[in-house]
Every structure is written in structure tokens, then in C-alpha cells.
Amino acid sequence: MLTTVAPPEQRLLLHNISWETYERLLAESVDNCGTRFTYDEGNLEIMVVSIGHETPNRTLAAIAEITAYETERDFVRAGSTTFKRKDLAKGFEPDSSFYFHNADVIRGKDEIDLAADPPPELIIEVDITSSSLDRFPIYAAIGVHEIWRYDGERVRFHTLDGNNWRLIDGSLVLPPMTAAQATIFLERDRHEKASEWLRALKEWIQAQS
Numbered sequence: 551m552l553t554t555v556a557p558p559e560q561r562l563l564l565h566n567i568s569w570e571t572y573e574r575l576l577a578e579s580v581d582n583c584g585t586r587f588t589y590d591e592g593n594l595e596i597m598v599v600s601i602g603h604e605t606p607n608r609t610l611a612a613i614a615e616i617t618a619y620e621t622e623r624d625f626v627r628a629g630s631t632t633f634k635r636k637d638l639a640k641g642f643e644p645d646s647s648f649y650f651h652n653a654d655v656i657r658g659k660d661e662i663d664l665a666a667d668p669p670p671e672l673i674i675e676v677d678i679t680s681s682s683l684d685r686f687p688i689y690a691a692i693g694v695h696e697i698w699r700y701d702g703e704r705v706r707f708h709t710l711d712g713n714n715w716r717l718i719d720g721s722l723v724l725p726p727m728t729a730a731q732a733t734i735f736l737e738r739d740r741h742e743k744a745s746e747w748l749r750a751l752k753e754w755i756q757a758q759s
Contacts, residue, residue, distance in 0.1 A: 560598045563683060567594040569636060576632055576641075586630065588683050589641040595683040603645075603676050606700050609739045610674045610732065611646040613751065614698070617727045618650070620755040626653045628662070628670050633692060635664050640688045644673035650723060669693040672723045678702035686715050696723040698732065705732040726758035 572589045575596075579585050584604075586597040599607075611627075618625045626649040634641030647670035649656045655668060669692045675685070677699060689697060690713055697708040697715070707729040708715040709722050720728045731754065739747050 560600075561679065561681065562596045564594045564596070566592050568592070569639060572641065583630070586643045586645070587632070587641070588643070588681075588685055588688065589634070589639070590683060590685075590688050591639045593683055595681065597681075599645075599676075603678065606736055607645040607674060607676045609736050610676075610698055610700060610705065613727065613732055613735055614646070614648055614672060614674070614724060616748070616751055617721075617724050617755055618648075620752055621725070621759070623650055623724065624653045625650050626656045628656065631662055631670075633662065633664060633669060635692060637665075638691050640691055642685060642688050642692070644670070645676050646674040648672045664692065669695075671695040672721075673697055675699045690715065696721065698729075700736065705729050705736060707732075726755065 567589070569589075572587070572594055575594075576587060579587070584599055586599065588595040588597070615625070615627070617623075628647040628649060630643045630645060631647060632641060632643050633647075649668070650671050652668045652671065656662065659667070671694070673689065673694055673696075675697055678701065686697070686708070690710055693710070695710055698721075699706050699708065707718045707721055709718050719730070720726065735747070735751055735754075738750070742750075
């Protein structure tokens with residue numbers, strides 16, 4: 551019997567969608583945590599994710615959190631919060647997101663309004679099947695500082711340099727983590743017991759100080 555394996559992400563791209571329709575769809579899907587919306591000047595991508603997408607996302611988020619703990623960095627988890635700017639006609643929902651320098655500004659908030667609040671400093675993006683909508687210009691316009699992106703094979707770190715994204719080996723937001731080590735620990739998580747994986751990650755971080 552032939553078994554069909556669902557892709558990690560399923561995507562639908564719509565055009566000529568008004569901002570009002572975008573916000574209505576967001577409101578209607580507020581309880582659907584497996585759906586991500588990305589909006590860019592009338593173009594709307596709707597992505598439904600599976601465990602093949604969520605597992606590397608959660609692992610990378612854990613790597614970020616443990617790096618912060620071990621280096622005594624304060625942070626706030628913002629998860630897949632909807633970040634949007636009506637004046638720019640742009641909005642997105644990352645797989646995971648974090649605040650570090652601005653943790654005190656965001657801590658305790660129930661909603662984030664980018665008209666007054668800062669954008670996330672780090673976002674995690676898992677993009678295994680290739681997005682039909684280029685999100686990097688959206689992240690740049692919003693003012694995200696750094697992206698950790700996993701394409702199904704390796705993790706790459708990108709930092710915002712002016713209006714453009716530049717590849718970097720080591721995180722500027724969350725040193726000493728590097729893209730190479732994030733890739734290694736992401737792969738190890740697929741095969742190792744959680745306790746062994748956590749111990750190894752902590753030991754690597756501590757060895758860098």
C-alpha cells in the first residue's frame with residue numbers, strides 16, 4: 551500500500567487582499583495555533599504547519615532559551631505572536647520570537663502594538679518547502695534584528711545591516727551560539743535522549759566562556 555507523507559508545511563498564497571480582510575482572518579483563526587499568516591501589501595500567505603515543521607522550531611527555540619539561561623541573559627518569549635504595521639501594510643507570525651535587550655519593555659504585555667512597542671530582536675523561521683512569499687523584506691521593514699532560519703538541511707543566521715540581510719557565522723543577539731552549532735544540536739535532538747542533549751548543549755555553551 552502506498553503511503554503519502556504530508557509536507558512539513560502547506561501554503562496558500564492569495565492576492566489583492568485588503569488589510570481589513572487580513573485582520574478579519576486573523577481574528578477568526580485566533581485559536582488555530584497551527585496556522586501562520588504573512589501579509590505584504592495585499593499579498594497574503596496562509597501556512598499550515600505539521601510536526602515536521604514544529605519539531606525543529608521548538609528545538610531551535612530551546613537552543614535560544616538555554617543559551618540565554620547559560621549566559622545569564624534576560625529574555626521574553628513572544629512565540630508566534632502576530633506582528634503587524636498597518637502603515638506599512640505588512641504583518642507576520644514567526645515560528646518563534648524573542649526579546650532580549652527590550653525584555654523589560656515587553657514583559658507583562660498581553661498585546662504588542664508595533665506603533666509603540668519595539669519589534670522582536672530574534673525570530674526563528676523554519677522554511678522547509680520554500681515560502682511563496684519572501685518574508686525577509688517584511689522582517690527588515692518591521693525592524694527585526696536577527697533571524698535563525700532552518701531550511702531542512704542547515705541553520706543559517708542573518709543579521710539586519712541597514713535595510714539588507716547579511717549572513718553571519720555567530721549570533722550577534724545571542725552569543726556564543728553559532729549557526730554551525732545550532733545545526734549540529736538540531737540534528738542531535740533527532741537521535742539523542744532529551745537529558746543527554748540538554749547536558750551536551752549546556753557544556754558546549756559553558757566551554758565558550
